[in-house]
Amino acid sequence: MSESLRDMFFAECEDLLDALSEGLARMGEGTQDGETVNAIFRAVHSIKGAAGAFGLEAIVGFAHSYETVLDRVRSGELEPDAETLRTIIRSSDVLSDLVDAARNDRDDTPEAMGPLLEALTALSAASAHAAPARPAGEAAVFEPMAAMPIAILPIEGQEARFAIDFTPERSLFDNGHDPARLLKALGALGRLDLLCDTAAIPVLGTFDPEEPFLSWRMVLEGDIAEGEIRNVFSFVEGLCRLSVIRLDDDAPAPFDVCAEAPRIAAEEAKPDPVPVPPMPGPDDPGEPGATAARSTPSASAPPPSAAPPAGANSAARPTLRVDPERVDRLINTVGELIINQAVISQRLAALGAEPNSEIMGDLDDYRHLARDIQEGVMAIRAQPVKPLFQRMGRIIREASEALGKDVVMVTEGEGTEVDKTVVERLADPLTHMVRNAVDHGIESIADRRAAGKPDQGTVRLLAAHRSGHVHIEISDDGGGLHRERIFQTAVDKGLIPPDAKLTESEIDNLLFLPGFSTASKISKLSGRGVGMDVVKTAITSLGGRVTIASRPGAGSTFSITLPLTLAVLDGMIVTVAGQTMVLPLHSILETIRPNTRDVRPLGAEGHVLSIRGSYVPIISLAHVLGLSDEPFDPQSCIFVLIRTEGSSPVSLAVDSISDQRQVVIKSLEGNYGTIPGISAATILGDGKIALIVDTDTVVVLAAQNPSIQMFRNKDESHEHLAALG
Amino acid sequence: MSTSPRWDESEIIEFVSLVAGGQSYCLEITQIREIRRWSSVTPLPYSERSVLGVMNLRGAVIPIIDLSEKLSLGPTDPTERHVIIVVANKDRTIGLLVDSVSEILTVKGEAIRETPNVKGESSIKAISGLLSIEEEMSRVIDLGALLPGHQDEAA
């Protein structure tokens, strides 16, 4: 299936816009070099070129004004001051919006476009008055092209005769023209009689094969306009002597026909006796020989040694473009392979194979190989977070501008590679968090001054690989979370009782409760009807976790931990109310088979587990998930101690634990939808489906419904949850 | 009674007729991916009563819905003899549990009658037309109305 050109265009625009914002970020930091500006210019230029091919006039028009200014910067004619730089950066946002609008077939224009166009025009017009620092470059001239410059004009039946004299100059051959082809094109216009004048050919001894000696005199007859003839010669204007004269109808032909083939000077003019400096090696376009070899030096041409400086990472790295569907299919197949390994392993164990027998050893090798393949396939999908971070730069710019704050973005570890899907699905939650950081985190300039901080606030984005996970941090140097206010909001919204005793971390985590951030204290920016609970849901659905750390007066840090891949999960296989389920290993602290006296009732229906002197609440997984109608009997259970969003762990009661292994994650969302307490499903060795428990939401579900008995009636519980959502 | 406006009068449509909750229904053949025997499913927490659970269809996890319950005709107690019709509805693949599947019907659009309005019956929204087959009446299921897709829910 071939990608449509349109899709290809928009995919390319994405890449170019990424390259653009990358270059602009460097300019912003002041770490650019000559190639940076070149790359920026080219990105805009390429978008314009391809957009033109699709008739996207709005993009072409804007990109043209944009590019004109960039060209001036590139040529050193315009030294960008802070204001110019701001215009250039904001233009990239508008260009991105225009591309977006075109992709969605909208023709609305971004609000900022009008003023920016004026600013760009002013910046490019400045050159018109200043001394022309360089000959009019190609970018300074722009005619919206309807079609080819060599359009063939339609002619109404007008019989005409023309006398044409044509004498090629040497430059005509140098530019790759062949008189024979021109004559053939003339012949195609009408009846052509021609005479080749060979009189100028010298004696052999003085013959210079590089010099043309032939000329042609022709008569062309037919329904022809002079323009058509001129058209044929349009490319060779200035490379030959040409005269085209319309003859009167009765005028005699000016010569007799000569049928000699007029090719002598064109291609047979070899060998080449003129010493020509060696062509620069293809790998080394910067070799000085390239300049020396120029037949017609032109002042305006840039030196061909435009190779990027060493270390410029914009240099093309050979890459392979693969249809993502193919990679996904491969990932799925590898997933099946791992399941298949589990099946075989189970079967062999059932047949009585010893764990350390030879066949089990072979199977272990098989498992290692499968994992290796899996890692390799996953690596294909890995992408650096850089473009994502760059997009956040724009969010910060816009947000700080709208709020009258001065905020700079600092990034770290932007080369960290993450699964493509993760990068894509992180965009929304990250946008929200970054906006929040600018809006609620960074104080107003006045407040910052009062606190003895610099006017400019900083939002820091960090990405890193840590112990098999991807770690992403969004931190600000703002005022930190207002715990009293958060607590009060949660009480006002009925999320917690007014007398609740919460640790600082537990208060911070109230932000993630569904229904916490609703209309009342939403500013125009962070609002948009989504709260941090949506952020949390998005990250949880990626198999990740998000936590907050905050210090009053010093700022807040949101930490996101994500699995390296979305396709597999290290899980613990448990049985809950007769059903096989999977608990994600990363959330498990330990498993406990308690003594009778370690389990104590607390309140009417609650229980706590005593571990090493502290008491941990017990949650019956079967009851929270509405899988059991039986009264909860903690004595027959095994407990899995899990970490939670806040600090204190919780113990989940399950019937039994059977295994610990990697499972392939199958989304439920595609065909069904989200399920409270469940993040996804997997297919076990026996072909049955097991649900993967979302431990964080299970804790929230249990916390919101202290009496887990409420979940006994299936339908009632459903309604209850719907009300919560 | 007028013909159903959903199909052109001259259009030839193929239906698969089935029985759910003791009543005769039919589904457009183009919506059906495959038909298989009932096998046990994994129940889902917090699901509607009509959602029996999920099953593994060649590596994909698909929800199984009790058609009778969904049409308010009461729950089905699934056994080996029951049948699952796997249908594609917009962006989702879903299995429908039915009593049995009987035959393929080829009808002209003009033979499909419009569903009359019956007071107090909300489940007939999912019936897009009626067909007469040898004295019997078969109800044409409107999958889109029966199972809203992601977009419908978001709206």
Next chain:
Amino acid sequence: MTVAILAIDDSRTIREMVSRTLTGAGFDVTTANDGAEGVEAFATRRFDAVVTDINMPRLDGFGVIEAIRGGDTNRRVPILVLTTESGPALKDRARKAGATGWIVKPFEDRAFVDVLNRVTGRD
């Protein structure tokens, strides 16, 4: 006889567009992603014409023309410049650099093929 064209453009979309148009018209098309790659490709076989973009990384279109015209193999091959702009200054500069002709993007398929037929002498 098939006519071989080398198309050089750093835009994937334009490359694909040129390639589809010309392949559809029966040309044998080789593409290159930038000037340096183009010059490299040019050395590997005989081409009947080159179509090149101007603004490209590593080596721009003028550089390509100069490298080919200044080289010693097939240096009189027709080279068409495929550009967005069509100002007389550009045309003049391209001509001085040794371009055979220029084509303005967006191009019309038929006209594009006609031009290539013309410069390669293909019937």
